[in-house]
Amino acid sequence: MDRQIIILSFIFLYMILIIMVGLWAMRRTKSASDFFVAGRSLGPIVVGMAVFSSTMSGFGFVGGPGLVYSTGISSVWMAISNSFGFGVGFFLVAKRIRMIAEVRKTISLPDVVAARYGSETARLLTAITIVLGVMGYLATQILAMAIVLQTLLRATEVFADIGLVTCVVISSTVLIFYCVTGGIIASVYTDLIQGCIMLVAGVLVVITAAHVFDGGLAEASSVILNNDSETIMPFGTIGIFGCFAWFFLFGLGLAGQPQIVTKMMMNRKISDNRFILPLSVGGYAISAMLWISVGVVMRALVVGNLHLPLSTADAATPAFLSAFTNPWLAGIVFASLFAAIMSTADAFLNIGAAAIIHDIPRAIKGRVIKRELFWARWATIILSVVAALFAIYSFYMNDRLIALLGAFGWGTFAAALVPVVAIGLNWKRASRKGAITAIVVSLIINFALELFELPIPYGMSGGFIALLVSTLLFILISLLTKPEKIPKDISRIMDI
Amino acid sequence: MKFRAGTKKREIYIVLALLLVIILFLGFSVFKSMPPAASGSPHPEISGMRIGGDGSARIKGLETASFILFAATFLLFTTLVISGVSKRNRTVRFWIWMLIITGAILFVWCQVFDSYMSYLSTGALRYILGFPEPTAWMIYGLWGGGALYAVVYVIEFRKIIYTKEDEETLRNIVEEFSIKGEEIE
Numbered sequence: 001m002d003r004q005i006i007i008l009s010f011i012f013l014y015m016i017l018i019i020m021v022g023l024w025a026m027r028r029t030k031s032a033s034d035f036f037v038a039g040r041s042l043g044p045i046v047v048g049m050a051v052f053s054s055t056m057s058g059f060g061f062v063g064g065p066g067l068v069y070s071t072g073i074s075s076v077w078m079a080i081s082n083s084f085g086f087g088v089g090f091f092l093v094a095k096r097i098r099m100i101a102e103v104r105k106t107i108s109l110p111d112v113v114a115a116r117y118g119s120e121t122a123r124l125l126t127a128i129t130i131v132l133g134v135m136g137y138l139a140t141q142i143l144a145m146a147i148v149l150q151t152l153l154r155a156t157e158v159f160a161d162i163g164l165v166t167c168v169v170i171s172s173t174v175l176i177f178y179c180v181t182g183g184i185i186a187s188v189y190t191d192l193i194q195g196c197i198m199l200v201a202g203v204l205v206v207i208t209a210a211h212v213f214d215g216g217l218a219e220a221s222s223v224i225l226n227n228d229s230e231t232i233m234p235f236g237t238i239g240i241f242g243c244f245a246w247f248f249l250f251g252l253g254l255a256g257q258p259q260i261v262t263k264m265m266m267n268r269k270i271s272d273n274r275f276i277l278p279l280s281v282g283g284y285a286i287s288a289m290l291w292i293s294v295g296v297v298m299r300a301l302v303v304g305n306l307h308l309p310l311s312t313a314d315a316a317t318p319a320f321l322s323a324f325t326n327p328w329l330a331g332i333v334f335a336s337l338f339a340a341i342m343s344t345a346d347a348f349l350n351i352g353a354a355a356i357i358h359d360i361p362r363a364i365k366g367r368v369i370k371r372e373l374f375w376a377r378w379a380t381i382i383l384s385v386v387a388a389l390f391a392i393y394s395f396y397m398n399d400r401l402i403a404l405l406g407a408f409g410w411g412t413f414a415a416a417l418v419p420v421v422a423i424g425l426n427w428k429r430a431s432r433k434g435a436i437t438a439i440v441v442s443l444i445i446n447f448a449l450e451l452f453e454l455p456i457p458y459g460m461s462g463g464f465i466a467l468l469v470s471t472l473l474f475i476l477i478s479l480l481t482k483p484e485k486i487p488k489d490i491s492r493i494m495d496i
Numbered sequence: 497m498k499f500r501a502g503t504k505k506r507e508i509y510i511v512l513a514l515l516l517v518i519i520l521f522l523g524f525s526v527f528k529s530m531p532p533a534a535s536g537s538p539h540p541e542i543s544g545m546r547i548g549g550d551g552s553a554r555i556k557g558l559e560t561a562s563f564i565l566f567a568a569t570f571l572l573f574t575t576l577v578i579s580g581v582s583k584r585n586r587t588v589r590f591w592i593w594m595l596i597i598t599g600a601i602l603f604v605w606c607q608v609f610d611s612y613m614s615y616l617s618t619g620a621l622r623y624i625l626g627f628p629e630p631t632a633w634m635i636y637g638l639w640g641g642g643a644l645y646a647v648v649y650v651i652e653f654r655k656i657i658y659t660k661e662d663e664e665t666l667r668n669i670v671e672e673f674s675i676k677g678e679e680i681e
Contacts, residue, residue, distance in 0.1 A: 069544075069545070070544055070545050070546055071536065071546050072546075072548065073631055073634075076634070076635060077634075080634065080635060080638050080639040080642065081642070082642075083638075083639050083640075083641075083642030083643045083645075083646070084573050084642035084645070085642075086642075086645075086646065087573070087577060087642060087643075087644075087645025087646050087649065088573050088576050088577055088580075088645070090645075090646075090649055091576070091577040091580030091581065091645065091649065091657075092576060092577075092579070092580040093580075095580075095657060095658055099666055099669075102666070102670055103666075103669055103670055103673050210626070216626055217625075217626025217627065218623040218626050218627070220626075221623065221626060221627050221628060221631075222623070225621075225628065227547075228539075228547040228548055228549070229548075229551065229615075230536075230547065230548020230549060230550075230551045230554075231547060231548055232627070232628055232631060233548070233551060233612060233615070233628065233630055233631060234608055234612055234630045234631045234633075234634040235548075235612075236536075236548065237535075237536035237546040237547055237548040238535050238536055238546075239534050239535045239536060239548065239554055239555075240555060240558065240562040241522075241525065241534070241535075241558070241562070241565075242535050244562070244565050244566060244569070247566070247569065248518075248569055251569070251573065251642075252572075252573070252576075270658055270663075270666075271653065271654075271658060271663075273649075273653070273657070273658070274649060274650050274653035274657070275650075277646045277649050277650065278646050278650055281643055281646045285639060285643075292635070299545070302542060302545070303542070303545075309542045309543065309544065309545075310544065311544075312544060313544050313545075422576070423508075423511070423576075423579075426505065426579045426580055427505060427508050427579065428505075429508070457526045457530060457534075458525075458526075458530065458534050458535050459534075459535030459536070468515065468518065468519065471515060472512075472515050472516075472519070475508060475511065475512050475515070476512075479508075479512075488673070489669055489672070489673035492665070492669050493666070493669060495582060495583075495584075495665075496582055496658075496662045496665055496666060
């Protein structure tokens with residue numbers, strides 16, 4: 001059978017599978033609570049896989065190997081920081097956020113922030129941060145999905161002329177279908193399937209990558225070392241300060257990512273956390289090895305004159321797959337790539353819809369809107385369509401736009417929400433003034449650094465600067481303002 | 497055995513101090529003249545690739561600051577982990593775990609840094625599990641060090657994270673305060 005047909009068959013089967021999950025989940029989604037937090041009824045395996053697959057987006061499968069190809073080991077600091085990040089996140093957030101959800105029946109992160117600080121302003125700012133971040137992330141994920149689909153389809157005779165817009169429509173339709181019908185229940189169960197596919201792909205690709213050179217990864221490392229030793233040394237080409245900034249931002253920042261933290265509210269029992277954490281850490285580590293090994297091997301091949309230079313760094317994974325894997329493995333990996341992108345996108349759709357339908361009206365009008373489930377489904381559709389249009393517009397007209405909103409991604413979530421959520425849920429002295437300042441300052445710094453393209457010494461990331469400043473201000477302002485009364489239930493939860 | 501010292505958590509002052517240390521050393525390094533190609537330069541032959549160049553030249557004068565920045569961050573992570581544990585659950589056993597983990601992570605960080613500096617000065621190198629020694633320490637050692645938090649979380653869950661007593665307290669809070677769900681469908 002033709003290689004391309006096999007690969008596309010895997011992707012087609014994968015999409016059929018998640019559409020079926022969407023239909024199955026629709027019957028289980030009866031309320032807004034089911035739609036947004038799965039009625040807090042999920043088992044540890046489902047939540048564990050959902051947490052890991054939401055963390056490992058398409059970036060880990062395409063952008064990550066691309067970064068190793070272009071900058072060497074530097075970006076690996078992002079990957080290894082996750083073992084610290086998951087640990088810190090679970091110690092600081094997982095138990096408390098689940099307890100607050102049980103007592104206050106919260107269904108979103110802004111709900112938790114409002115409960116902790118007794119502030120609708122903090123709720124509104126958190127919701128706005130989420131919507132801004134979601135738009136950037138979602139547009140990037142949809143664009144990535146469409147580009148991969150277009151590349152695969154164009155390699156066939158029948159679809160040789162297929163346009164990007166058609167690919168955006170196809171991939172967004174599948175995403176919208178299962179997110180709208182099944183809400184978070186569909187999202188987490190597809191995450192489970194997606195996580196399993198990512199693990200299988202991760203293991204198989206690492207084994208393949210280790211056998212590209214006769215001497216294994218050591219020979220690949222040696223080839224890179226002979227070309228430029230710093231590339232394969234622990235700080236890569238970016239250097240020690242740039243790596244430090246990534247490690248700090250990605251390690252500490254994980255505890256502030258709403259698409260991850262929200263899932264910590266969904267487990268049936270708090271005691272399930274002891275299984276969810278190792279599943280998340282292990283799952284992420286296995287799939288991250290794909291990121292490292294593919295990047296190292298492709299760089300070694302190119303600098304060793306065994307492969308032509310790549311047109312773009314992001315072509316590292318597709319080039320590796322077409323050169324070194326049989327079509328069956330390539331099919332699994334491409335399906336896993338879609339899985340990685342979709343599992344992150346569906347998480348963003350869900351928290352974005354919650355912010356629009358549940359949190360912003362509540363912060364402004366003081367109450368939730370009627371027929372929340374109905375409007376949540378519409379918000380999901382509208383959010384996806386706007387993100388898809390935005391992705392197309394940015395691709396053809398102004399690619400800076402996505403980069404600009406992309407700045408409201410991981411870095412802004414980290415800078416705005418780590419102090420407010422991760423520290424605030426564990427420190428009673430934290431004040432609403434501190435929380436509001438942290439969110440506002442993080443938005444301003446991230447936006448200003450990206451908009452004005454301000455250079456930062458040593459290649460440090462803007463998100464790191466924003467996180468450092470917002471955390472410092474959060475603590476200082478909280479210490480300098482008068483201690484505030486905390487609602488009794490929240491105070492007692494914080495003592496546990 | 498448990499330490500009982502009220503519920504007020506004071507780790508925030510350590511967090512604040514560590515953040516100030518990080519800012520201080522970063523500020524100190526930023527205001528010094530930046531070494532050439534400190535954050536790499538384009539590959540001379542292959543477009544889309546970057547190179548690091550002379551490692552010794554670009555870390556010169558930044559050795560101490562670099563070492564302290566990472567060490568402070570590892571201490572920051574441990575301090576935050578401690579602050580996530582209820583004061584009444586901080587047993588001697590818990591503190592021993594924290595000491596072991598912090599010690600292990602700092603030990604691995606010393607290995608990463610020392611082996612890298614040693615390579616820069618001597619050029620001697622050995623490979624461990626596919627990577628040069630400093631990189632192997634970083635990939636396997638530091639990842640493993642961070643994963644120790646998860647190990648403690650799993651092993652000590654019922655003793656330090658969520659004890660039977662905590663479960664009972666939560667049940668009482670739920671009974672006392674629980675409000676009707678917000679869903680209106």
